[in-house]
Amino acid sequence: MLDIKEVRSNLNDVVSRLNKKHYKFDSELFLSIDQRRKAxxxxxxxxxxxxxxxxxNIGSLIHQARSEKSEVENLKKHGEVLKKAAQEAEELLEQTxxxxxxxxxxxxxxxxxxVPDGSDESSNIExxxxxxxxxxxxxxxxxxxxxxxxxxxxxxxxxKITGSRFAIMRGNLAxxxxALSQFMLTTHVLDHGYEEIHVPYxxxxxxLFGTGNLPKxxxxLFKLNDEREFYLIPTAEVPVTNLFRNEIIDDLPKKFVCHTPCFRSEAGSYGRDTRxxxxxxQFDKVELMQFVEPVKSWDALEELTGNAESILHKLELPFRRIALCGGDLGFSSAKTYDLEVWLPSQNTFREISSCSNFTDFQARRMKTRYRSKSGDRPELIHTINGSGLAVGRTLVAVLENYQQNDGSILVPDVLRPYMNGLTKIELSKNGF
RNA sequence: GGUGGGAUGGCAGAGUGGUUGAAUGCACCGGUCUUGAAAACCGGCAUAGGUUAAUAGCCUAUCUAGGGUUCGAAUCCCUAUCCCACCGCCA
Incomplete structure (x- = not known):
């Protein structure tokens, strides 16, 4: 959510910046509603x-026993009128x-x-x-x-078991x-100072409102068939970012790494990447998340992106870093770097991580604030997160980049300790 | 699934209809004292919105959330959520 005060006082600037994101903000509608609200x-x-x-006043009169009963009754009658007037005014206000x-x-x-200008991914910058x-x-x-x-x-x-867009892995592939998720978690905890956290799925x-996935x-999302408004998480970002919803925290930064499955309905992507x-x-992802003071969020984005990249370095997978253009940015993001890994079979780079600074946008929706020292006014924090990395796609990248002539797969050095020393996944004679 | 008991400010914890936005303690901040620190003492210390140049005043809202009763609700009633205890069931 944007700061309504900023929208009011810098309306033209806000409109033009939203334009960069290819969002048409109806400033006239906003102004008319806001003016009505004010009145x-x-x-x-x-x-x-x-x-x-x-x-x-009635209270103090009764207290001092200065009035007749009938007088008090009359006062109450008029009080009722005042009450009605207040209620009606409040109702109108609430609607607006x-x-x-x-x-x-x-x-x-x-x-x-x-953020570079542009309406779609063709304007992203490597x-x-x-x-x-x-x-x-x-x-x-x-x-x-x-x-x-x-x-x-x-x-x-x-x-057969579920439907399209699911996979089964077994044996050495499983x-x-x-191993990939263990390796990622361990690296982020030991080398990069993140705290591991396990959250509801x-x-x-x-x-979901807090992170900006709802209402739009x-x-x-996959919604559960339950009286309660329950959804499967599309990313660990949702539960982890909401850790401090409606809270005032006093020690920043906080850095978490979280491995979860992610569930996305992929509505609107029929026919894309069907193979x-x-x-x-459903896919697994190791998510990096930082809660930081506002002045530090841009540094934090660089750091977090670097943390994600180091996984690709260690796995020796070729990749590139992309700055998303305005039109390609996500709803809640102020700036996003995508990391794209090389996929030999497609002869191209494919997204494997997306690292964003959400500035105070999510924090305002969640009412997450911090207080630098006691007595100071609480201030909205900034949130930063990114994949470190998408596990399923990393597996795809390892398979394709480490494949041998005969179809076997070399195991990257850094994964071997996590795979009982296995150095190569051999061809299977029996198939699956 | 059943039966009880709870939810109050950063924390602990008073408060059952009338200047209570809320006692008290702890924590925290400022000051006095001290060579310095501690202790003691004095003072301050919720959040959000509106108005405003103002993070000054003033106004409004908020004691889990949402409804209701009342001139007036932290306090009474209803509903939901969460927590605790016991029973049942269960990985």
Missing amino acids: LQIEAESRQAERNAYSK QTQLEQLLSEVPNLPDSS LMQWGNIPNFTFTPRDHVDLGAGVGGLDIDRAA LMHR IVNDQS FADD GMIRQH
Whole structure:
């Protein structure tokens, strides 16, 4: 949520910055509702003040036993009139305030000035590339064939059990998948100073509002068939960011790393990435999350992005860092770096991590504040998060980049300790 | 699933209809004292919104949340959520 005070006082600036994000903000509608709100609020509050003063006066009269009973009865009658007037004024105010809140809750975060212009991913800017793109002496297979070859990946049976966009892994492939998440967690905890945290995979609607997934993006979510407003998490960002919802915290920064499955309905992506494990309804992700003081959030974004990149360094997977342009930025983000890993079978880079600074946008929705020292006014914090990394896609990248001529897969050095010393996943004679 | 008991400011904990936004203690901040510190003493210390140049005043709201009763609600009534205890069931 944007700061309504800033929207009011810098309306033109806000409109043009939202334009960069390719969002048309209806400033006239905003102004008309806000002006109505102002008038109604002044009216409602003065009615309320009147009522309060009147009641206080009755109280003191009764206390001093200065009045006749009948007199008090008359006073009460008039009190009822005041009460009605106050209630009516309040009702009108509430309607208008709700309208204003609804309007504002669907407005995206303002992009940072460093964000490149552009309407879609074609305007994203590559900032750097790392690693050597492998030169295969044979035609590289894709991860679906490789996975089938080593007898560890089964898409068809997953479709039977559940439906499309699910996968089954077994044997050494399942082991590698687990090893990847263990490796990521351990690295972020021991090398980068994150605290490991385990959270619910089901969240309520308020948490999703806090991160900005609701009210606008309900279609992307799996909702439980329950009287309560429960949803499967689309990312650990939702439960972890909401840790301190409605709280005032006093020690910053806080850094968490969290491994969870993620559930996305992928509505609107029919026909895209239908083959294999690239786009699933369920996937594992190791998420990095920082809660920081406002002045430190830009440094924190660089740090966190670097933390995610170090996983790719250690796995020796070629990747590049992309700055998303205004039109490609997520709803809550002020700036986002995507990390894209090289996939030989597609001869291109594919997203494996997305690291964003949300500035105070989520904090305002969640009412998460901090107090630097006792006595100071609480201030909204900034939130930063990013994948470190998407486990399923990392597995895909390892399979494809480490494949051998015969279809076997070398195990990256750093994973071997997590895989009982295994150095190579061999072809399976029996298939799956 | 059943039966009871709870939810008050950063924490602990008073408060059952009338100047209570809320006693008291702890924590915290400022001061006095001290060579310095501690102790003691004095003072301050909730959040949000509105108005405003103002993080000054003033007004409004908030004692888990949402409704209700009343001229007036932390206090009475209803509902929800969460926590605790015991019973039942269970990985």
